[in-house]
Amino acid sequence: MSQDLPVTSYAILGLLTFGDELTGYEIKQRADITLRFYWVSPAMSQIYTELRRLADHGLVRADARADGEREVTSYAITDAGQHALRTWMAETPAGFPVLKHPVLLRLLVGHASEPARTREMLHDYLAELDRARADLGDVRAALRGADSPGEPFRFPALVADWGLDYFAAEERHTRQALASLDDSEGEATP
Template sequence: MSQDLPVTGYAILGLLTFGDELTGYEVKQRADMTLRFYWVAPAMSQVYTELRRLTDHGLVRGSTSADGGREVTTYAITEAGQRALRTWMDATPAGFPVLKHTVLLRLLVGHATEPDHTRRMLRDYLADLDTALADLTHVRDALRGADAPGEPFRFPSIVADWGLDYFAAEQRHTRRALDSLSEHGTAPEVGPPTA
C-alpha cells in the first residue's frame, strides 16, 4: 500500500513525526521552514492531496474540531504510518541527488550573452545565498536546546548544519567564478578547481 506513495508523501509523514498534530496549513508552514532548503516544498494543494492519500491509506489520522465557529482538521501519523516511513527509510536506497542548478546551467553557456549579464547573475545569486544563509541560520538557532543526542530535533539540526555548509560552499564557488571572469569578459580558464 505504501509503495503507492510519492516521495512527497513520505516527506509529509516525516514532518508529522515530531509528536504534534498539525493542520494542513501547519504542515505547509513546517515544509516551508525545512524542506525548501534541500527539497521542493510542496504547494498547499499538494499538501492536502498527500494528506488525503495518507489518510486513505491509514498512515495518517485526521481529527476535526470546532475553532471559532469553523471546523479545523489536525493530522497525526498513525502506527501504520510510522511503520511505512520506517520501511521506506530502511528498505529504499536514498539514491544519488540530482543537482538541477539553474545558475550553473546558465554559466555553462555564459558565452551566449554579454559578460556583464553573467556577472550580474552571479552577484544576484550571492545575494540570494546571503538570504538563504540568514534564513537557515535563524532555523538552526531555533533548534538549539533540542538538538542534543536523543532530543527530537537532533537530526533536523544536522540537516541545518549541512545546509549552512552547503550555502557557504556555494558562496565560495560563486565568488571564484566571479573572480575568474575578468572585467573584459574573458572566459574562465579550463582546468581542475583549486582548493
C-alpha cells in the same frame, strides 16, 4: 503491502513524526522553513492532496474539531504510518540528489550572453544565497537547546548544519567563478 508513495508523501509523513498534530496549513509552514532547503515546499493544494492520500492509506489520522464556526482538521501520524516510514527508509535506496541549478545552467552557456550580464547574475546569486543562509541560520538557532544526541531536534540540527555549509560552499564557488571571469574579461575594465 506498502504501495509506493511519492517521496513528497513520505516527506510530509516525516514532518508529522516530531510529536504534535498539524493542520495542512501548519504543515505548509513547517515545510517552508525545513523541507524547502532539501526537497521542495509543496503547494498548499498539493499538501491537502497528499494528506487525503495518506489518510486513505491509513498512514495519518484526520482529527476534525470545531474552532468557533469553522472546522479545522489536524493530522497525526498513525502506527501504520510510522511503520511505513521506517520500511521506506530501511528498504528503498535514497537515490542521488537532483540539483536544478539555473545559475549553473546559464553559466554553462555563458558564451551566449554578455559577460557583464553573467557577472550580474552571479552577484544576484550571492545576494540570494545570503538571504537563504540567514533564513536557515534562524532555523538552526531555533533548534539550539534540543539539538544534542537523544534530543528531538538532533537530526534537524544535523541537516541544518549541512545546509549552512552547503550555502557557504556555494558562495565560495560563486566567488571563484567571478574571479575567473574577472581574470579574462576584466582586462578590458581598467
